[in-house]
Amino acid sequence: MERTPHHFLIAEGAERFAEREGLIVVSPESMIAPHRLSESGDTVGAVALDGAGHVAVAVSTGGLHHKMPGRIGDSPIPGAGGYAEDFLGAACATGVGETIMRSMLTFRAVQMMSAQISAQAVADAVMPIYARFEGDGGLIVVDKQGRVGFAHNTPLMPVAWIDGDEIKAQMSR
Template identity: 40%
Template sequence: MTTRRKFIQLSALGASLLPFGKSFAKGHEGQKPIVLSTWNFGLQANVDAWKILSSGGRALDAVEAGARVPEGDPKETSVGLGGLPDREGKVTLDACIMDEHGNCGSVAFLEHIVHPISVARKVMEKTPHVMLVGDGALQFALANGFKKEKLLTKESEKAWKEWLKKSEYKPVANIENHDTIGIIALDAQGNLSGACTTSGMAYKMRGRVGDSPIIGAGLYVDNEIGAATSTGVGEEVIRIVGCHLVVELMRQGNSPADACRLAVERILKKNPEKAKQVQVGFLALNKNGEYGAYCLQKGFTYAVHTNDGNKLYDGVSHF
């Protein structure tokens, strides 16, 4: 079964990929434009986002373009088209997007649409609402020109049928236990935007929604301060309204790296035993282009694209 832990082929990235880096708790110095994405597939997402940023484009357009890359990849089992289904064999998608003005849009429990991030943007731009869910989100998508498609791939269906033999819900950290691409960017004009999209936890209960489509939990952008996104077990992120917390910690003067660390420590404090078994990671970027990340378990990676190239980093972990 293909998982997010599978490294993207270097040949797909061409000359834009530089050697692997290592993240330090002190974070990284500021640059702009800049785009950051969670996990290994963030490298390829960054390539598409960078095409927009490097030509002076808007951060909002960049994060949407980047998020669409794993959404449309049938080999990625935790986002979009290739997503693993719920325990009833249905693929349901969640996504949100937020711009530099505080505008935001979100969809949850959406079926049959390959690119929920683009539907979320339509919700932001064409409705008086922030979130649409389920059949209402699907109806809205179809009315706005999105095509209804079958999302369950043969590979994901095979994996689901194998899971049904025991029906044990014990997600493995850094495999089924994380389920998101979060992408945040600062453009040449100094404006921030972010996007987050997922197919949710593999073999979840029907109707389950995690942190990814929830503004303030899976994503938050404040153009005066910075932006943050998260990945991992969404329930733990929701409990602390994680990404809003990270941005507020930056507002208090903490670096992006320290803000992510303090948010992870908040999760640890609430349930230290459970925290040993799950993965949660935060990724943050401030208005000056400084960035950092922190996670519970080893194994969380994130990609950063600047004028210096596209690099993959290991997130500093508590355990």
């Protein structure tokens, strides 16, 4: 989005912009394998902290099939699907997009980090707030010290992280 003053384009406007920039535009239907139509996709999210204290978040969603045309999920919405603020931390969410957007889950989590509490304490504190919105999901967070936290109100959530040179992974219950 370096070639426009706008931060968010959808539908025909996004397609016209892509064509003007020389990108290939294909129909969403052409990107779905027929045997996957009955499945819903999963979110993949990441949070990171570099040595200079800068944080980042990345999120990709598998999306929902058979959704209303024009629906936008939580993944591209700052403060919903993901949020990062240097020298505080970063958070990434997974779950029901509409609920994540209403609760502003990741924004709340990162703002809580200003109280100097650990990433795990933040994750544990923000999930009951999210549950009040009657959504299922979870989040991962990293604080400015590089501590990782995660919480969810679903039966399981796979998580992985790097601690120094060690890769850690678990199925959180």
